[in-house]
Amino acid sequence: MRIDIITVLPELLESPFNHSIVKRARExxxxxxNIVNLRDFTNDRYKSVDDYAFGxxxxxxxxxxxxxxxxxxxRSEREYDEIIYTSPDGEKFTQRLANQLSxxxxxxxxxxxxKGVDQRIRDFLVTREISIGDYVLSGGELPAAAITDAIVRxxxxxxxDEQSALSDSFQDDLLAPPVYTRPADFNGWKVPDILLSxxxxxxxxxxxxxxxxxxxxLRPDLLHDDDENG
Ligand code: SAM
Numbered sequence: 001m002r003i004d005i006i007t008v009l010p011e012l013l014e015s016p017f018n019h020s021i022v023k024r025a026r027e028x029x030x031x032x033x034n035i036v037n038l039r040d041f042t043n044d045r046y047k048s049v050d051d052y053a054f055g056x057x058x059x060x061x062x063x064x065x066x067x068x069x070x071x072x073x074x075r076s077e078r079e080y081d082e083i084i085y086t087s088p089d090g091e092k093f094t095q096r097l098a099n100q101l102s103x104x105x106x107x108x109x110x111x112x113x114x115k116g117v118d119q120r121i122r123d124f125l126v127t128r129e130i131s132i133g134d135y136v137l138s139g140g141e142l143p144a145a146a147i148t149d150a151i152v153r154x155x156x157x158x159x160x161d162e163q164s165a166l167s168d169s170f171q172d173d174l175l176a177p178p179v180y181t182r183p184a185d186f187n188g189w190k191v192p193d194i195l196l197s198x199x200x201x202x203x204x205x206x207x208x209x210x211x212x213x214x215x216x217x218l219r220p221d222l223l224h225d226d227d228e229n230g
Contacts, residue, residue, distance in 0.1 A: 082108070
């Protein structure tokens with residue numbers, strides 16, 4: 001899989017992809033993550049990629065031409081399954097969407113900045129708009145990093161067996177059960193006996209009950225919202 005992220009702040013994306021599971025997935029060649037500096041696609045002597053909004057109003061707008069050129073350059077090199085724009089008014093990013101995107105071959109993620117990108121890019125080039133939550137961040141780099149991380153950890157071979165994504169929250173519309181490690185007794189705070197019993201089947205059963213109980217208590221919407229969880 002290949003993910004190209006178009007950004008005006010490449011420095012912001014240096015760290016998230018150079019650690020832990022994403023770093024190892026890149027080393028294993030499961031994914032190629034390519035950061036595209038939007039400023040490489042402007043002829044402006046100051047490398048600016050924003051301009052005033054038509055009609056006035058506070059804030060600058062990402063210009064159409066550099067974004068168009070960056071996307072065209074990428075598209076001249078390969079076909080893309082999705083051109084994603086990160087936006088607070090996009091569809092909500094969920095584990096379900098991460099699962100879907102992890103099956104794609106090539107994805108572009110356009111990280112917005114300023115007041116956002118010229119609407120014509122959204123109308124004519126973008127195939128999908130994704131929000132990571134109902135709040136406004138300064139730019140699309142953190143959303144792009146979150147989306148990429150959630151996708152990459154789902155690629156076959158990215159996680160070792162004991163880290164399996166299947167046991168994480170949301171995969172089966174349930175939250176994950178609680179986890180414990182040594183010591184079994186910390187100043188009287190004890191690990192549930194069942195986990196020390198050695199009964200594999202009973203332990204699995206207990207974990208499932210815990211998942212159900214947590215989900216009912218903390219996120220009952222996951223159990224009922226068929227549209228969202230299908
Ligand atoms: N004027 C925009 C609005 O009100 O919807 C917000 C612009 S925001 C300051 C700059 C950029 O950050 C957006 O274009 C988008 O790419 C990104 N961004 C901010 N919050 C986001 C969120 N919750 N999900 C995805 N992207 C977000």
